[in-house]
Amino acid sequence: MFETLTPPPADKIIELMAQFRADPREDKIDLGVGVYKDPEGRTPVMRAVRTAATRVWEAETTKAYVGLAGDAAFNAAMAKLVLGEAHDPARTASVATPGGTGAIRIAAELIRNTAPGATVWMSDPTWPNHPAILKYLDIPQTSYRYFDTTTGEVDFDAMMADLAGVQRGDVVLLHGCCHNPTGANLTADQWLAVADLLGDKGALAWIDIAYQGFGDGLEADAFGTRLLAKQLPEVLIAASCSKNFGVYRERAGVLMALSAKGTDRDVVQGNLNTLNRVNYSFPPDHGARLVSTVLDSDDLRADWAAELEDVRNSMLGLRTQLAEELRRLTNSDCYDFIARHRGMFSRLGLTPEQVATLRKEHGIYMVGDSRINIAGLNAQSVPVLARAIAALDG
Structure with a gap:
């Protein structure tokens, strides 16, 4: 063979x-x-992560499985971090994943299962693993112009001209902040225009936010993600903890699926759980536990935020x-x-x-x-x- x-x-x-x-x-x-x-x-x-590791070690009494969705405290803490006031638990299904890449993979499989004919639109350029995963899963994909190599800025007119071709039910993949590989970000007004276009087109917004806190600050970096969460009926969000918590090797990530009001959130949650199950059964917990310990502890969260700001x-x-x-x-x-x-x-x-x-x-x-x-x-x-x-x- x-x-x-x-x-x-x-x-x-x-x-x-x-x-x-x-x-x-x-x-x-x-x-x-x-x-x-x-x-x-x-x-x-990071200092807060090191302290959290000690606290987790001293308090931990078992290495038994946590659950298909991962630790509920981690999922909730990440939803609050990413979405802020836009977080609506009644709309939000979420699963812990092996890093942001795991969240991208589970999101792609959810798209393939629920809308097999949908085309995923990605920025040109984008993180190479985006098209690679979609190609592996045989999901239709195309690109929209994004970066002007002459000016080093977002070519927003070209971006919007290309996205005018999005069809109802298609998926538009956006970088929440700190665009990889270009570093060029949308302005607040541009995010508003994108949100309006996606709403008019009936397209699904899929956001990859891997660098929250690295750009203009924790709150400012989440502006676009929170706007789309408030304005659109359905949103997929893949978030990574590798960079802003420095837990690269622990592979801590989360996928959030925000559904329209009136949709059975538990059905969405069940589908995410099943995708975790058939991919890797239970997601890793140690990195997620470090993150939730930091976010749920006032002293550690303050120290983490201060060190992240220094970074x-x-x-x-x-x-x-x-x-x-x-x-x-x-x-x-x-x-x-x-x-x-x-x-x-x-x-x-x-x-x-x-x-x-x-x-x-x-x-x-x-x-x-x-x-x-x-x-x-x-x-x-x-x-x-x-x-x-x-x-x-x-």
């Missing part, structure tokens, strides 16, 4: 990681991997420093968009050949489309990157 297998396509980011590790240069810079790093290049355990401001500072260095070295404002972007990522607009030059001549590693992880920089490496970029046109 196995002799019929063929090698799968290489994962570009995993391949880039291997190249970086094999590079003997001590001054090499890794801007490819999408994890937060502090100025020393570490991905630290956010650190990335904003790096963005500003890089934009200013590039403006000085190039005598141009063409890279000013970096300071306006939010989250860990920005797409610089470099060609694959320029990206290869940076890697070969300067030991600077980024994804081939010139997406960089801002958190891979520090105050000392920003000038190095800026000089290398400026030299490309020299």
